[in-house]
Amino acid sequence: MNKENSTVSELHTHEVLTDGTETIEPEETISSDETPHEIAEKSFADYNVRADIVESLADAGITHPFPIQAMTLPVALGGHDIIGQAKTGTGKTLGFGIPALQRVVGPGDAGHDKLAVPGAPQALVIVPTRELAVQVANDLQTASRKRNARIATIYGGRAYEPQIEALQKASRLLSARPAV
Secondary structure, X not given: OXXXXXXXXXXXXXXXXXXXXXXXXXXXXXXXXXXXXXOOOOOOHHHOOOHHXXXXXXHOOOOOOOHHHHHXXXXXXXXXXXXXXXXXXXXXHXXXXXXXXXXXXXXXXXXHHHOOOOOOOOEEEEOOOHHHHHHHHHHHHHHOOOOOOOEEEXXXXXXXXXXXXXXXXXXXXXXXXXXX
């Protein structure tokens, strides 16, 4: 705080009450007409997320990372493993999903023709429930709408045929729940 723009508005004292207890109050209250320091909010582009992913997220109204994403994106985009723990609904899926989508090599991307098996899945997200598999796949589809990456959801308890067909359609990223 700049002292030139500040004023001392009142003084307080230290009192000893008749019952022997004490009250301590600040000796002064300072007020200022300065604008509070604001922390600049970063966008996904500030983390070097691919433009097509940034655009896909913006189309869904997602323009700034949540705190868990701001912490995980620099590490995961750098190719390092991450462990993130946060409450439900705080953005963990995109915290790991954006780096996965960024690393997927799709048709037309540099290096696609050099893949051992072009069109084969390149990333796998394993989750504990069917519902979470669907939710993760939906979030990743939102983030990849303008990206040449296909997302497939695979889980037990439903017909094999449509799931096999989804795999054969050159899915790049799978959200899956193992059958038990």
